[in-house]
Amino acid sequence: MQSFQEIVFKLKQYWAERGCIIQEPYDIEVGAGTMVAETFLRVLGAKPYRVAYVQPSRRPADGRYGDNPNRLYKHQQLQVILKPAPADAIEQYLGSLEAIGIDLRQHDIKFEEDNWEAPTLGAWGIGWQVMLDGLEITQFTYFQQCGGIDLEVVPAELTYGLERLAAFLQVKDSVYDIVWTEGFSYGDVRYLDELQYSVYNFEMADIATLWKLFDLHEGEAARLLQAYDAKSPDKRRFPLLPAYDQVLKCSNLFNTLDSRGAISVTERVGVIQRVRKLAVGVAQAWVDQQQEQAAEVAP
Amino acid sequence: MSLPFLLEIGTEEIPDWMIPNALENLRLLFEKLEIPHESVTMDATPRRLVLRADGLAERQADREERVMGPAKSAPAQAVAGFARKQGLKPEDLSIAATPKGEYYSFLKRVEGRRTVDILAEALPSLILSIYFPKTMYWTAKGGPRFIRPIRWMVALLGEAIVPFEIAGVQAGALTSGHRRLGAREIAVTTADYERRLRDHYVILSSEERRNKIRSELAGLRVKPDAALLETLVYITEYPTAIAGSFDAQFLELPQEVLVTVMRHHQKYFSVEDERGNLAPHFVAVMNIDRDPEGFVRRGNERVLRARFNDARFFWETDQKKKLAERKQDLAHVTFQAKLGSYLDKAERMAALALDLGGDEHAVRAARLAKCDLTTELVKEFTELQGVVGGLYARAQGEPEAVWQAIYDHYKPESMDDAIPRHRTAQIVALADKIDTLRGCFRVGLIPTGSRDPFALRRAAQGVVKILVEGGIELPLRDLLEENQALIDFFADRVKFYFKDYRGFQYDEINAAMAAGWSNLVDLQSRLARIQSLRPTPDFEPLAASFKRIRNILEQAKFSGQGAPLDESLLEAGPEQELYQEYRRIAGQPIENVISRLRPKVDLFFDKVLVNAPDARVRQNRLTLLGTLLAEFSTMADFSEIVTNS
Numbered sequence: 045m046q047s048f049q050e051i052v053f054k055l056k057q058y059w060a061e062r063g064c065i066i067q068e069p070y071d072i073e074v075g076a077g078t079m080v081a082e083t084f085l086r087v088l089g090a091k092p093y094r095v096a097y098v099q100p101s102r103r104p105a106d107g108r109y110g111d112n113p114n115r116l117y118k119h120q121q122l123q124v125i126l127k128p129a130p131a132d133a134i135e136q137y138l139g140s141l142e143a144i145g146i147d148l149r150q151h152d153i154k155f156e157e158d159n160w161e162a163p164t165l166g167a168w169g170i171g172w173q174v175m176l177d178g179l180e181i182t183q184f185t186y187f188q189q190c191g192g193i194d195l196e197v198v199p200a201e202l203t204y205g206l207e208r209l210a211a212f213l214q215v216k217d218s219v220y221d222i223v224w225t226e227g228f229s230y231g232d233v234r235y236l237d238e239l240q241y242s243v244y245n246f247e248m249a250d251i252a253t254l255w256k257l258f259d260l261h262e263g264e265a266a267r268l269l270q271a272y273d274a275k276s277p278d279k280r281r282f283p284l285l286p287a288y289d290q291v292l293k294c295s296n297l298f299n300t301l302d303s304r305g306a307i308s309v310t311e312r313v314g315v316i317q318r319v320r321k322l323a324v325g326v327a328q329a330w331v332d333q334q335q336e337q338a339a340e341v342a343p
Numbered sequence: 344m345s346l347p348f349l350l351e352i353g354t355e356e357i358p359d360w361m362i363p364n365a366l367e368n369l370r371l372l373f374e375k376l377e378i379p380h381e382s383v384t385m386d387a388t389p390r391r392l393v394l395r396a397d398g399l400a401e402r403q404a405d406r407e408e409r410v411m412g413p414a415k416s417a418p419a420q421a422v423a424g425f426a427r428k429q430g431l432k433p434e435d436l437s438i439a440a441t442p443k444g445e446y447y448s449f450l451k452r453v454e455g456r457r458t459v460d461i462l463a464e465a466l467p468s469l470i471l472s473i474y475f476p477k478t479m480y481w482t483a484k485g486g487p488r489f490i491r492p493i494r495w496m497v498a499l500l501g502e503a504i505v506p507f508e509i510a511g512v513q514a515g516a517l518t519s520g521h522r523r524l525g526a527r528e529i530a531v532t533t534a535d536y537e538r539r540l541r542d543h544y545v546i547l548s549s550e551e552r553r554n555k556i557r558s559e560l561a562g563l564r565v566k567p568d569a570a571l572l573e574t575l576v577y578i579t580e581y582p583t584a585i586a587g588s589f590d591a592q593f594l595e596l597p598q599e600v601l602v603t604v605m606r607h608h609q610k611y612f613s614v615e616d617e618r619g620n621l622a623p624h625f626v627a628v629m630n631i632d633r634d635p636e637g638f639v640r641r642g643n644e645r646v647l648r649a650r651f652n653d654a655r656f657f658w659e660t661d662q663k664k665k666l667a668e669r670k671q672d673l674a675h676v677t678f679q680a681k682l683g684s685y686l687d688k689a690e691r692m693a694a695l696a697l698d699l700g701g702d703e704h705a706v707r708a709a710r711l712a713k714c715d716l717t718t719e720l721v722k723e724f725t726e727l728q729g730v731v732g733g734l735y736a737r738a739q740g741e742p743e744a745v746w747q748a749i750y751d752h753y754k755p756e757s758m759d760d761a762i763p764r765h766r767t768a769q770i771v772a773l774a775d776k777i778d779t780l781r782g783c784f785r786v787g788l789i790p791t792g793s794r795d796p797f798a799l800r801r802a803a804q805g806v807v808k809i810l811v812e813g814g815i816e817l818p819l820r821d822l823l824e825e826n827q828a829l830i831d832f833f834a835d836r837v838k839f840y841f842k843d844y845r846g847f848q849y850d851e852i853n854a855a856m857a858a859g860w861s862n863l864v865d866l867q868s869r870l871a872r873i874q875s876l877r878p879t880p881d882f883e884p885l886a887a888s889f890k891r892i893r894n895i896l897e898q899a900k901f902s903g904q905g906a907p908l909d910e911s912l913l914e915a916g917p918e919q920e921l922y923q924e925y926r927r928i929a930g931q932p933i934e935n936v937i938s939r940l941r942p943k944v945d946l947f948f949d950k951v952l953v954n955a956p957d958a959r960v961r962q963n964r965l966t967l968l969g970t971l972l973a974e975f976s977t978m979a980d981f982s983e984i985v986t987n988s
Binding site for chain 2: 090102112113114115128129131134135138148149150151152153154155156157159169170172176177178179186188194195196197198212217304313
């Protein structure tokens with residue numbers, strides 16, 4: 045039986061062989077691999093890019109104190125970006141499933157319409173949820189817009205739910221029973237995470253503190269964006285990547301406040317707009333900054 | 344020579360529900376090319392849209408075109424120049440007579456174009472103009488847009504490839520088989536195309552896929568579900584049904600929940616036992632040919648078990664807090680920013696239910712109807728809102744009228760859906776929808792074009808359907824708060840309901856509504872009367888006369904406020920006769936009197952000059968006509984009827 049980490053190794057190996065940079069997870073908490081700059085900013089502009097990375101993704105509201113066999117506060121996504129999307133993107137994806145030992149002549153694979161959208165990022169795309177024997181294992185998306193900007197070239201984004209895939213391959217009814225590696229189950233590695241973060245997110249996070257933090261990070265991002273000068277000869281030095289970190293912080297704080305029940309539906313729309321405004325601001329400045337660099341390189 | 348034509352647009356998986364319309368659209372676009380042909384057949388799978396036609400000519404017929412030259416009076420030099428330019432001698436020209444005079448001209452023979460050239464030129468833009476509700480680009484900004492990326496194209500006219508290109512894809516003679524059971528590239532001809540696909544596990548005909556699924560379902564006691572069957576037909580290229588089971592202990596959960604999980608989330612058919620109860624089995628449809636090792640069955644069973652476990656967990660958790668205790672929680676659930684919380688909405692619904700004549704059950708149901716929005720089960724299965732509330736209310740001992748009203752209060756969800764099952768439930772459903780409509784219109788959330796985020800059209804349509812089909816004689820207009828935009832919006836929904844759903848003519852509807860439409864039950868009965876009157880011989884001529892009367896009154900700016908009719912001013916003959924007839928028939932339904940009234944009206948217009956020189960006589964005649972018009976306008980404004988005369 046393949047262990048959880050062997051599955052991850054094989055998928056990384058597979059995409060490395062297809063020209064992808066294998067990145068390591070980003071070190072700031074995010075809700076999805078898409079939010080990491082490796083995806084969010086790299087898909088902008090015309091420059092080709094291919095990258096794969098595992099990204100632990102935090103969804104505070106999905107926490108279940110480690111009690112629910114299928115629901116997790118934090119799950120592991122394998123995120124693959126192929127920019128531009130090759131004509132055989134789906135074939136390559138199916139090949140990756142075969143690389144981890146799924147014989148697709150003996151399993152039922154279906155592509156069901158599912159257009160992805162992330163309002164806080166001003167991003168959306170057209171695609172499918174990929175169903176394997178009735179189980180959703182991957183989201184496959186052709187990005188159309190990111191940071192409110194129509195993309196120059198269309199990338200394909202593949203997001204694998206690694207726990208689901210591993211539970212499928214190991215025939216486990218609970219993610220906690222997945223064999224991470226010999227002698228260690230997924231539960232051994234992650235159960236305390238799930239329990240303690242559920243307690244924090246649902247019961248103990250201090251709402252006033254979280255709001256204060258949100259305001260601070262928002263303020264810092266806004267301050268930087270304000271300071272970005274598109275006409276400055278030195279703008280290449282300008283810290284847009286750190287500014288984006290502040291946006292990610294806001295996004296995670298928003299999710300935590302939400303799971304804490306501190307955001308009414310009315311407020312929700314407003315807070316999403318605040319985060320979106322920052323994300324769009326960074327994306328626009330980034331496109332501008334990248335264009336300048338391209339011009340400098342040109343003879 | 345007569346040639347077959349084959350066009351296959353090979354794509355990545357197209358959303359199933361868009362495929363039939365796209366095919367029909369492709370057929371129409373092809374017909375618009377006006378290339379003579381015999382039959383056309385359309386086929387599709389999720390990965391291909393296919394058009395096949397027979398009997399195309401190799402080239403289109405030659406035709407003659409008259410080319411006009413200089414006028415007959417032009418100097419010989421100009422005539423010779425014209426002839427030379429056309430490669431002719433002056434004596435080859437003839438003289439054509441036109442309305443503008445006589446001109447030199449000649450008949451030019453235009454050779455018919457080769458069909459393959461016409462197709463090669465037309466197909467790229469034709470393909471890209473197939474209508475889809477949402478499109479994407481997949482190469483680069485400004486690139487072609489289609490529903491999903493186009494990956495290959497087959498275009499054959501007889502044995503020849505029709506050469507064209509879209510987004511770097513060249514049309515050719517290579518198709519593609521099933522993603523895993525078939526080959527990636529398969530050479531085809533127009534003759535062996537369908538057979539070659541079958542060899543590679545693609546059943547091209549949707550009818551055949553449908554029949555394959557049907558025959559595999561036969562004998563399994565599957566709950567019929569035509570919509571699900573269509574979905575499965577169009578998400579598979581090689582469908583095969585397999586049966587699976589789940590633990591019978593899950594049958595303790597409400598059927599609605601189990602069926603929703605199976606149908607909406609997993610696309611399974613549910614199965615009944617011999618008494619018609621839900622059985623612990625399901626049928627899934629795979630996109631491969633068989634499952635000899637049981638991998639697919641076991642995989643699906645595990646997924647279903649996990650989902651049912653979730654549902655049971657939610658069901659049990661939710662029961663710990665009764666619906667009635669959840670009411671205060673609604674204060675934290677926003678209905679709409681400007682319209683307050685669902686608690687506010689529930690209170691408004693309760694008050695409205697009372698206004699609408701609801702009893703205490705209706706009021707209680709209105710108060711509790713939205714409480715299920717705070718349950719885990721509804722958060723997970725939003726399509727079960729209302730239903731879940733009803734189920735919890737039943738489990739918690741609410742009276743039948745109350746839980747059923749909660750259960751039904753989103754109905755009807757479409758024009759074909761049933762209205763709530765009894766009056767209490769109908770009142771609650773009306774209160775919910777009318778409150779939403781009033782509130783949204785009050786704060787300016789009015790649907791425009793295709794934008795209707797609060798589904799207000801559906802809500803208003805539901806109100807109309809419940810009032811008419813529930814036989815509820817409530818004064819609708821009084822419920823609309825004199826908001827003109829809302830009144831106009833409802834007028835459109837009433838028209839839509841009676842025209843598109845009930846099949847009345849638009850002028851009949853206009854005529855009947857002009858006489859009032861606040862009571863929709865009454866409106867319906869007047870419409871039915873007009874509809875049965877319409878084919879009678881006197882109806883349209885009388886309608887035409889009413890229109891004439893209306894025009895005369897309008898031109899004379901007749902207000903009806905003047906002096907009452909003065910019998911002494913009536914002229915003997917047609918005018919007197921019309922008046923006497925009016926006296927005899929006043930108060931009777933128009934059906935009984937139409938055949939007697941019509942000749943008198945005709946005769947009046949034939950013989951009497953309304954616009955008499957004596958002002959008093961003229962005014963009196965206008966009064967007579969005004970009285971007559973008013974007499975029958977309580978049923979309909981017949982001048983709205985479109986007549987041929």
